[in-house]
Amino acid sequence: MYKLLIILRYLRRKLTPMFAVLAVTLCTAMVIIVISIMGGFLENMRHAAQTLEGDVIIQGDMTGFPHYEALIAQLEKMPDVQAAAATISSYGLLNLDDGLHTVEIMGIDPEALDKVVGIRQTLFWTPQRITESMDRHAPGPEASDLAKRNYQLQREFLESLDLTEMAMKLESPPEWFPPREQGNVGVKPLPAIVPGIHVTGSNVRDEKGGYDFRNNRTISSSATLTVVPVTRSGGLLEPAARKFVVVNEFKSGLYAIDANRVYVPMSLLQEMLRMDAHADVDPQTGEATGKTNPGRATAIVVKGVPGSNVNMLRESVYQQVRSFVSVHPDTLIYRVETWEQKHSTFLGAVLKEKFLVTILFAFISIVAVVMIAVIFYMIVLEKTRDIGILRAIGASWMGIMGIFLGYGLAVGIVGAGLGFALAATIVKNINAIQDVLTRVFGLTIWNPEIYYFDQIPSQMDPTEVSVILIVAVVASVLGAIIPAIQAALKDPVEALRYE
Amino acid sequence: MNKVPGNTQSLLSALDLHRTYRMGGQDLHVLRGVDLAVARGEWLAVLGASGSGKSTLLHLLGGLDRPNHGSITYDGADVFAYRDGQLDRYRNTQIGFVFQFYHLLPEFTALENVVMASQISSSVLGWPSRRKAARTRAAELLATLGLGDRLQHRPHKLSGGERQRVAIARALVNSPAILLADEPTGNLDADTGKQILDVFAKLHEQGQTIVMVTHDDRIAAAADRRLRLEKGRLADRAA
Numbered sequence: 001m002y003k004l005l006i007i008l009r010y011l012r013r014k015l016t017p018m019f020a021v022l023a024v025t026l027c028t029a030m031v032i033i034v035i036s037i038m039g040g041f042l043e044n045m046r047h048a049a050q051t052l053e054g055d056v057i058i059q060g061d062m063t064g065f066p067h068y069e070a071l072i073a074q075l076e077k078m079p080d081v082q083a084a085a086a087t088i089s090s091y092g093l094l095n096l097d098d099g100l101h102t103v104e105i106m107g108i109d110p111e112a113l114d115k116v117v118g119i120r121q122t123l124f125w126t127p128q129r130i131t132e133s134m135d136r137h138a139p140g141p142e143a144s145d146l147a148k149r150n151y152q153l154q155r156e157f158l159e160s161l162d163l164t165e166m167a168m169k170l171e172s173p174p175e176w177f178p179p180r181e182q183g184n185v186g187v188k189p190l191p192a193i194v195p196g197i198h199v200t201g202s203n204v205r206d207e208k209g210g211y212d213f214r215n216n217r218t219i220s221s222s223a224t225l226t227v228v229p230v231t232r233s234g235g236l237l238e239p240a241a242r243k244f245v246v247v248n249e250f251k252s253g254l255y256a257i258d259a260n261r262v263y264v265p266m267s268l269l270q271e272m273l274r275m276d277a278h279a280d281v282d283p284q285t286g287e288a289t290g291k292t293n294p295g296r297a298t299a300i301v302v303k304g305v306p307g308s309n310v311n312m313l314r315e316s317v318y319q320q321v322r323s324f325v326s327v328h329p330d331t332l333i334y335r336v337e338t339w340e341q342k343h344s345t346f347l348g349a350v351l352k353e354k355f356l357v358t359i360l361f362a363f364i365s366i367v368a369v370v371m372i373a374v375i376f377y378m379i380v381l382e383k384t385r386d387i388g389i390l391r392a393i394g395a396s397w398m399g400i401m402g403i404f405l406g407y408g409l410a411v412g413i414v415g416a417g418l419g420f421a422l423a424a425t426i427v428k429n430i431n432a433i434q435d436v437l438t439r440v441f442g443l444t445i446w447n448p449e450i451y452y453f454d455q456i457p458s459q460m461d462p463t464e465v466s467v468i469l470i471v472a473v474v475a476s477v478l479g480a481i482i483p484a485i486q487a488a489l490k491d492p493v494e495a496l497r498y499e
Numbered sequence: 500m501n502k503v504p505g506n507t508q509s510l511l512s513a514l515d516l517h518r519t520y521r522m523g524g525q526d527l528h529v530l531r532g533v534d535l536a537v538a539r540g541e542w543l544a545v546l547g548a549s550g551s552g553k554s555t556l557l558h559l560l561g562g563l564d565r566p567n568h569g570s571i572t573y574d575g576a577d578v579f580a581y582r583d584g585q586l587d588r589y590r591n592t593q594i595g596f597v598f599q600f601y602h603l604l605p606e607f608t609a610l611e612n613v614v615m616a617s618q619i620s621s622s623v624l625g626w627p628s629r630r631k632a633a634r635t636r637a638a639e640l641l642a643t644l645g646l647g648d649r650l651q652h653r654p655h656k657l658s659g660g661e662r663q664r665v666a667i668a669r670a671l672v673n674s675p676a677i678l679l680a681d682e683p684t685g686n687l688d689a690d691t692g693k694q695i696l697d698v699f700a701k702l703h704e705q706g707q708t709i710v711m712v713t714h715d716d717r718i719a720a721a722a723d724r725r726l727r728l729e730k731g732r733l734a735d736r737a738a
Contacts, residue, residue, distance in 0.1 A: 001626040002618040009606045389602045392563055393616045393669065394591020396584060493564045496602065 002390075003399060007406045016382065017411055020375040020476070024415025025422060027368040028472040031361045032423035035464050037430070038354040040457035045350060048254040049339045054085075054116045054301035056314045057342055058321060059335040063232045064088060064275050064296030067328045074324060075302060080313055082305045083115035086297035088269050092227035094193075094262060096200050096246075097217050103199060104261045105227065107269030110168045116303040119263075122250040124197050124211070125163045125219060133213035134158065163219065167194050167248035171265040191268050193223055193244035196258035197251040218246050225264065229274045240272040253455070270295055310338045365475060372479030376408065380487045387487055388495030401488035408480025412473035420469060427458045509536040510708055511560060511677055516569035518555050529555050530566070531731030537677065542699070542709040544722035551728045553712035554681050560710060561594045561679045562586045574676070591620045595670025599682035601662040603654040609665045610650040613637035616672045633672075640668040644698060660691035667698060671707075678702065680711040684718055696721050 011017055058071075068086045075084040088107035093100055114120050134155045139147050166173055173192040197203050200218045203211050213219075223244050229237040244264065251258055270276040280291040304313040318336045325331050340347060380387075387400055426433065434456060437443045516533040519526050529552040537543055547553045558564040560571060562578050571578040573593065581589060596602075603612045617633040618626065641650055644664040654662055663683060670678055680699070684692030700721060703709055711722060719725045727734040 001621050001623050002615055004623070005611075005615075005618070006604075006606075013606050385602070386604055389604060390615075390619070392561070392590065392596045392598075392602070394587050394619045396587040399587075399619070491564075493558050496563075496598070 002395070003403045003406055006390075006403050007410050010379070010383070010407060011410055011414070014379070014382075016375060016379055017407070020372050020411045020479075021415045021418065023368050023371045023375070024412055024472055024476055025418040027361075027365050028416050028419025028468060029422040029426070031358075031365065031468050032420065032460070032465055033426055033430075033458075034357055034361055035354070035468070036423070036427045036458045036460045037456060038350070038357060039461055039464065040459035042347070042350050042354060043459050044253065044457040045343070045347060046340075048252055048257070049343050049347075051118050051122070052252055052254070052257060053339040053342060055304045055308075055310050056302040056317050056336065056338055058300040058302065058317065058333055059337070060296075060298050060333050061232075062090065062230060062298060064273075064298045065331045065333055066294040066296050067324075067331050068295075068297040068300060070328070071321070071324050071331070072300060075300070075317065075320060078316060078320060080304055080308045080316060082303045083112075084300055084302045085109065085112040085116045086266065086300050087113065088266055088273065088275065088296075088298045090227055090269065090273055090298075092225055094195070094199070095224040095226075096195070097221045097223075098200050098202055101199055102260075103195070103225075105225065105269060106261060106263050107266035107273075108170070108263050109266050110170050110263070113301070114168070116301045119250075120164065120168060122252050123164050123167050123194070124249045124251045125213065125216075127159060127162060127164070130158050130161070130163075130213050133211075136212070137214050158213070163248040166192065167250075167263075170194065170247075170263065171267060173245060173247055190222060190243055190245040191265055192247040193225065194248050194250055194263040195223070195246060196261045197249045198255065198259035199249075199262060203249070218249065221246055225262070225272075227269075227272050229272070237274060242268065242272060266297075270297075310340065314338045314341075365471070369475045369479040372408065372411065372476055373482055376404065376480045376483035377486070379407070380404065380483045383487070384490065384495050384498040387490050388492045388498065391492035392496065397488040400490075401484045404480055404484035404487050405477060408477045408484070409473065411480070412476025415476060416469045416472040419472065420465065423465075424460065427460055430456045430458055510539040510574060511710075512536040512572045513556075513560065514570050514572070516556070516559060516566045516571070518552070518559065518564070519567050528731060530559075532569070533728075533731070533733050535560075535726070535733060537708060537710055539676075540703075540706050540708055541724065542703045542722045543711070544719035544725045545710070545712040545728055545733070546716065546719050546725055547712065547714060547728035549714055552731060553714075553728055556728065557596075557679050557681050557710065557712050560677075561596055562589050563596075588620065591616065592673050593676045595673070595675035595678045597663070597666050597670050597678065597680040597683045599685040601654070601659075601666045601686075603662055603665055603669075605654055608651045608653055609641060609646060609657065609661075609668075610634065610637055612654070612665055613641060613669045613672050616669050620673070637668065637672055640671055641665065644668055658691075659687050660694060663687065663691075663695055664698065667695070671702070676708060678707055678709045680709065682713055683711065684715075685713070692718070 072084045072086060075081050086109070088105075090105045090107075092103060092105050094103045095101075108119070110119055137151075139151050143151075170192045173189055195218070197211065202215065202217045204215070223246055224241055225244055226239055226241040228239045231237065250261075250263065267276065275296040277295040278293050280289045280293050281287065282289050302313070302317055304310065314336060321333055321336055325333060390400060390403075391397075434444075513533055513535040516530050516535075517528070518530040519528050521527070533556060535556075545553055545556065555564065559566050562571075562581075565579060573589065578586070578589060590596075603609075604615065607615065614633050614637045617629070617637070621629050621633075638647075638650060641647065641664075644667060646661060646664055646668070649657060649661060649665075652661075654665070657665065663686075667678075667683075678699075683699070684695050687695065696718065699709055699711070703723075709722070711719075712728075713719050
């Protein structure tokens with residue numbers, strides 16, 4: 001009983017153990033923060049990949065494969081498939097409000113694709129976000145009546161727009177859109193395009209991590225997209241250019257996608273890339289052969305029923321594709337893979353990095369153990385006379401060892417607890433902390449162009465955190481073992497004489 | 500062996516004690532065959548110059564140190580035949596040490612320092628039931644020694660005499676058979692030293708066995724019997 005009393009008193013009254021507690025706190029916090037960020041990074045990567053790609057991807061080459069509608073119909077009959085949708089991927093040039101951009105173009109049918117991947121959730125300009133943005137810029141009471149009236153009109157108009165629905169009906173935007181274009185009354189409406197939120201440079205994140213609709217110069221402006229169709233043999237055909245109207249922007253959270261990708265209606269992209277159904281022409285004579293080339297897609301994304309195993313789904317989809325190809329030999333599909341397989345090199349690298357960083361920090365923690373050992377050695381020296389006194393009034397050598405081991409345990413528990421609190425606070429507010437550092441010191445720690453995500457991802461895993469906390473406590477006790485033995489073996493007479 | 504006065508029986512006895520220290524590569528033969536018998540209820544003073552081995556003798560009697568040769572018998576049992584745990588218990592319950600430099604734990608109050616000695620022999624589970632009685636006993640002892648208003652003071656807030664009285668209370672809290680005092684007045688002025696001696700005299704009156712070592716004849720004069728430690732041996736009569 002006296003041991004507990006002594007441990008608590010030593011802990012409260014001395015500065016030296018506070019250094020040991022600090023060492024444990026910092027080490028624990030450091031490891032938890034690093035693991036949480038790496039874990040969050042991995043989790044975001046997985047989530048983004050799955051949101052963008054679905055569970056299984058049936059991939060053709062750039063010129064695409066025909067009969068995709070029939071294949072989708074067959075796939076959707078499978079019991080473990082919930083939905084499937086075709087897409088076309090290509091590359092091209094986009095002439096936007098702020099200049100020419102090279103972009104990755106995806107031809108999609110939003111309604112069909114939304115059943116496979118959460119495309120609707122990624123559309124950024126929802127009525128709610130527009131309202132919030134307008135609220136932030138409401139004119140103050142000192143503003144002129146004219147300014148207030150203009151604001152009110154603009155607000156009413158913006159709130160009447162449902163940009164999400166417009167983007168979901170990509171092929172047929174309303175005829176009155178875009179309002180900014182002059183003289184388009186009675187002209188055939190422009191088809192719609194949805195670029196990623198970072199394709200244009202005009203969307204700058206504010207301090208709170210949001211974007212301001214009032215500064216947006218992209219929505220409702222026109223954009224010209226130029227593509228170069230290719231033949232199966234790799235030859236180039238005549239480039240095709242089309243004017244589009246920007247109806248919304250999307251934000252997947254994956255910077256590389258948000259800065260490069262644009263969505264356009266699939267049928268239109270098929271047309272531009274000559275992948276739509278068209279009459280076959282004899283290349284020698286230039287005359288119609290009477291046959292029809294069916295429309296093509298470059299990929300089909302598949303979503304499994306909830307709870308289905310992705311690898312098993314891939315296997316059954318693969319079998320289905322094989323039997324389909326045996327009937328339609330012109331369907332050139334060269335890969336059926338899960339989203340994990342598609343990104344395996346990248347995901348694997350991140351996993352390895354996480355493992356390596358953990359090992360590195362484990363080594364740093366050994367330094368903490370040595371520090372605790374040194375600090376405890378000093379405490380034992382400082383407390384030598386107390387050890388003699390306690391032995392003289394009947395304490396056993398085991399009791400003395402127990403005091404210092406218990407002391408190590410207490411330092412470990414307090415240090416690990418504080419470390420956890422510190423880590424939780426930092427992890428929770430890491431983006432706010434980064435914003436403050438950026439504002440005050442002009443220091444950008446997290447550059448989204450390098451790290452894929454536009455925010456620092458973090459996720460505290462309860463199992464990992466528990467293991468780290470236990471290791472911190474065990475390490476503290478380990479650090480205290482040698483000094484504790486040394487204290488226990490001290491000659492009480494010598495200890496009493498210690499000055 | 501020295502004669503024990505009267506017909507009281509011997510409580511603690513030492514036979515042919517030798518203790519050698521190794522210092523600076525040389526053997527320092529501090530005790531060279533000490534024989535001693537302490538009777539129950541006796542107040543014995545051991546006189547000796549500084550460095551004569553008085554403290555060493557006291558540490559051996561209290562089971563804090565082990566002799567190179569010889570034995571110590573307490574209540575008929577060989578103290579150094581005890582296992583570690585028994586020796587710890589011997590120090591805790593049968594012996595009460597009072598040191599020249601008080602040796603109080605600086606982080607604890609006067610009351611806590613005294614209670615500590617009874618807490619050491621308690622298990623975690625046993626303590627809650629003993630706690631109240633132990634604290635009452637400690638507070639009473641301190642009050643008897645004139646420290647009733649100093650219970651919550653830490654050692655650095657107490658005078659030398661007060662600290663020594665706290666140390667005496669700690670030595671007495673487990674009602675030990677023998678009080679071993681090492682120059683108990685050595686660090687105090689004459690008046691305060693006198694007060695401490697009065698405390699010892701009172702305890703002696705109540706039947707407490709006391710072994711006190713000192714270099715000061717005037718202090719030793721208060722004891723029933725005086726022995727002189729010279730050249731590592733005990734001489735029967737102090738000068």
